Amino acid sequence: MPQRMIQINEDRLLSDLRDLAQIGATAEGGVHRPALTEADLAGREWFRQSIHQAGLALQEDGAGNISAVLPSVEPNAKTLLLGSHLDTVPNGGRFDGALGVLAALEVLRTLADSHRSLPCHLEAISFTDEEGNWIPLLGSSAISGNLNRESFTQPRGSKSELAVALARAGISVASCLTAQRNLDEFLAYLEVHIEQGTRLESSALDIGIVTSIVGIRSHWLEFVGEAAHAGTKAVAERKDAFWGAADFAIRARELVLAHFVPGVVNCGILELRPGAFNIVPARVRMSLEFRHGTKEQLAEMEKELLALAEQCAARFDLTLNRSPVATVAPAPMHSGVQATIAGAAEAMGLSHTRLMSFAGHDPQSFAHDIPTGMFFVPCRDGISHNPAEFTRDEDCIHAANVLLHSALLITEGALA
Amino acid sequence: MPQRMIQINEDRLLSDLRDLAQIGATAEGGVHRPALTEADLAGREWFRQSIHQAGLALQEDGAGNISAVLPSVEPNAKTLLLGSHLDTVPNGGRFDGALGVLAALEVLRTLADSHRSLPCHLEAISFTDEEGNWIPLLGSSAISGNLNRESFTQPRGSKSELAVALARAGISVASCLTAQRNLDEFLAYLEVHIEQGTRLESSALDIGIVTSIVGIRSHWLEFVGEAAHAGTKAVAERKDAFWGAADFAIRARELVLAHFVPGVVNCGILELRPGAFNIVPARVRMSLEFRHGTKEQLAEMEKELLALAEQCAARFDLTLNRSPVATVAPAPMHSGVQATIAGAAEAMGLSHTRLMSFAGHDPQSFAHDIPTGMFFVPCRDGISHNPAEFTRDEDCIHAANVLLHSALLITEGALA
Numbered sequence: 001m002p003q004r005m006i007q008i009n010e011d012r013l014l015s016d017l018r019d020l021a022q023i024g025a026t027a028e029g030g031v032h033r034p035a036l037t038e039a040d041l042a043g044r045e046w047f048r049q050s051i052h053q054a055g056l057a058l059q060e061d062g063a064g065n066i067s068a069v070l071p072s073v074e075p076n077a078k079t080l081l082l083g084s085h086l087d088t089v090p091n092g093g094r095f096d097g098a099l100g101v102l103a104a105l106e107v108l109r110t111l112a113d114s115h116r117s118l119p120c121h122l123e124a125i126s127f128t129d130e131e132g133n134w135i136p137l138l139g140s141s142a143i144s145g146n147l148n149r150e151s152f153t154q155p156r157g158s159k160s161e162l163a164v165a166l167a168r169a170g171i172s173v174a175s176c177l178t179a180q181r182n183l184d185e186f187l188a189y190l191e192v193h194i195e196q197g198t199r200l201e202s203s204a205l206d207i208g209i210v211t212s213i214v215g216i217r218s219h220w221l222e223f224v225g226e227a228a229h230a231g232t233k234a235v236a237e238r239k240d241a242f243w244g245a246a247d248f249a250i251r252a253r254e255l256v257l258a259h260f261v262p263g264v265v266n267c268g269i270l271e272l273r274p275g276a277f278n279i280v281p282a283r284v285r286m287s288l289e290f291r292h293g294t295k296e297q298l299a300e301m302e303k304e305l306l307a308l309a310e311q312c313a314a315r316f317d318l319t320l321n322r323s324p325v326a327t328v329a330p331a332p333m334h335s336g337v338q339a340t341i342a343g344a345a346e347a348m349g350l351s352h353t354r355l356m357s358f359a360g361h362d363p364q365s366f367a368h369d370i371p372t373g374m375f376f377v378p379c380r381d382g383i384s385h386n387p388a389e390f391t392r393d394e395d396c397i398h399a400a401n402v403l404l405h406s407a408l409l410i411t412e413g414a415l416a
Numbered sequence: 417m418p419q420r421m422i423q424i425n426e427d428r429l430l431s432d433l434r435d436l437a438q439i440g441a442t443a444e445g446g447v448h449r450p451a452l453t454e455a456d457l458a459g460r461e462w463f464r465q466s467i468h469q470a471g472l473a474l475q476e477d478g479a480g481n482i483s484a485v486l487p488s489v490e491p492n493a494k495t496l497l498l499g500s501h502l503d504t505v506p507n508g509g510r511f512d513g514a515l516g517v518l519a520a521l522e523v524l525r526t527l528a529d530s531h532r533s534l535p536c537h538l539e540a541i542s543f544t545d546e547e548g549n550w551i552p553l554l555g556s557s558a559i560s561g562n563l564n565r566e567s568f569t570q571p572r573g574s575k576s577e578l579a580v581a582l583a584r585a586g587i588s589v590a591s592c593l594t595a596q597r598n599l600d601e602f603l604a605y606l607e608v609h610i611e612q613g614t615r616l617e618s619s620a621l622d623i624g625i626v627t628s629i630v631g632i633r634s635h636w637l638e639f640v641g642e643a644a645h646a647g648t649k650a651v652a653e654r655k656d657a658f659w660g661a662a663d664f665a666i667r668a669r670e671l672v673l674a675h676f677v678p679g680v681v682n683c684g685i686l687e688l689r690p691g692a693f694n695i696v697p698a699r700v701r702m703s704l705e706f707r708h709g710t711k712e713q714l715a716e717m718e719k720e721l722l723a724l725a726e727q728c729a730a731r732f733d734l735t736l737n738r739s740p741v742a743t744v745a746p747a748p749m750h751s752g753v754q755a756t757i758a759g760a761a762e763a764m765g766l767s768h769t770r771l772m773s774f775a776g777h778d779p780q781s782f783a784h785d786i787p788t789g790m791f792f793v794p795c796r797d798g799i800s801h802n803p804a805e806f807t808r809d810e811d812c813i814h815a816a817n818v819l820l821h822s823a824l825l826i827t828e829g830a831l832a
Binding site: 195196197198214216218229230231232233234235236237240242243245246247249250253256257261262264265266267268269270272275276277278279280281287289291325357358359360382384385 | 613632645649650656658659665669672673680681682683684685686773774775800
């Protein structure tokens, strides 16, 4: 990196990462800090204290989101929002989410230390429950207005458990619904995250600029045949529901590899009835999930996969029932923000590429309304949601420095 | 049928079938009379009364087997054993087992009425728990000496429940082990049963002479890959355990259809872990069962199916664990008894064929030690173990008449 360029404080960032990892630390070296658990509340308190120590303003909302704010000299200025989340999946790792929040905090501290006069407010935010311990993207969707009372009707865990957990954090369903902000106040939203994949590592690249957070569609497929005695019913005369499901799984893989890469497909749940060594399966209920970068690609995948399921059912004289489940719309990232991140990486001499994010992230809550961008740094072997999750110190430092310079470019009018 | 030939009493047989079907009758028209339940005990009591009313001798043993005996004039004569079972599967049908017992009883009554002097004793037996509500073929294997204390260590249901159920019938584990008989006392064992398949019906044949009760081998197959995020892990890089299991199910079907018909294969249980829409399956545990008529055919099937499982695992970079489960040896029927049944059918002008039994039956308990034979009559649409199980009156009458004339041919020295 050119010596004259402003840089984050490497030791301070790495020290923060180590300290935060102690909160909810597991014996395997990971972190167990699911949203609204005692460990998560301790993590939030640690973040509040860090904000205080940095001399930044603390801001909290009814959805449990916590922000550090570095105000502009211009009170009516817009806000550039940087952030991620401090919660983890159960028995997760040290970097997923934490890196993005700490990098954002470090950017604000670095700029505060530099005594620059900023043309916009800077806000470093930790969103509540990105991982969906209760409701995925709870905090960011509360701010963007994508959360409503219906969002609370089917939390993971029971509604009463959710109420207790919210109360533990000093919030409630009603208070969450007060967290919506006027999105016009935001100049942009920007987040750095570990890749949770191997594309950067395998190509020895520093920075992955996200072009889109992929959309997800899912269905329940039920293949229905006829139960029969597994001895007396000739194989040629069976209507074995498992054959339909098995044929589909193999051919869906081939279809996606042939026509939809880098789109992905998964059959992750399979329930077979009646379920005995000596009874031909009558019914198979199977989950189907597929992801791709644009609405058009998703629609094409859906058409071809569902047609394939019908073919597989017909091949074995089965009937197919299907019902759509949750849908997540693809969230294309803002082209200007992508270019800005590329410019920041270039300026720092870091290699970069464009890629899609196949996992969900908080930027989805904002991508349709404000200029939103996201970039990845490598993580070892693509392992994430796992105690073995690891990102090298130098990549953590790159993360914060690219976030810093992307933020500076945006404050300087890069998106204007 | 030639007018001069002795025949069973059709009305008496059909009346018995109707009466017995009332015991454990279900709303759907079937019978729920699992072994050692109150309904089964009521069925046994009905059978005892029928034996008394027919003026036949009643004989019971420590395994709960109940027999009618028509003694020979020669006290040291051997016994020709005819029989089947009165127990049903849960929510089963009216003919499976019941037809064989009632046909055997009717044969004894017909011969008693005819006042013939028989060169051997005739015994019509109802075996305990053929269906394996507790232990498959309990009664017949107790007589043949194939039952021992180990047979009682893993009953369906718990050991204490089994003890209670045995006590309800006035028997015990210890008494079951006293039921073994000297197999030299038997001239032969002969059973008629409904086909539980469609081969007779679809060829419009009257009688199916069983050549062998097929052997069964089964294994647990476990395909082991790696759990992964169903978004971030590229399809081409996955080790999806379900792909191995699915590929195997489809190709095992093709293998058996191409090389092992009329052998059969079934994958009836499948458990997939961890089991979520968005997680690539790490482990699939699948049951494999296959059946064929001879030891040699079974061994060849086993070799090829297990090799195929290895290939399917290797194709997707998975490992395969496997463990054998229960084995049932094939039970070839006695060729002389087969010829005798064919002769009886011919004499009565009934069409017949030879076929394998793909379901297990009590003759397995005797086939390796005494001349044993079995034949089938058609059942509608092959439906069995189901309230809709149905065999026409004329086929029930054929069953008893062919049993009668097969028995007569054997008493007259057909096997000598």
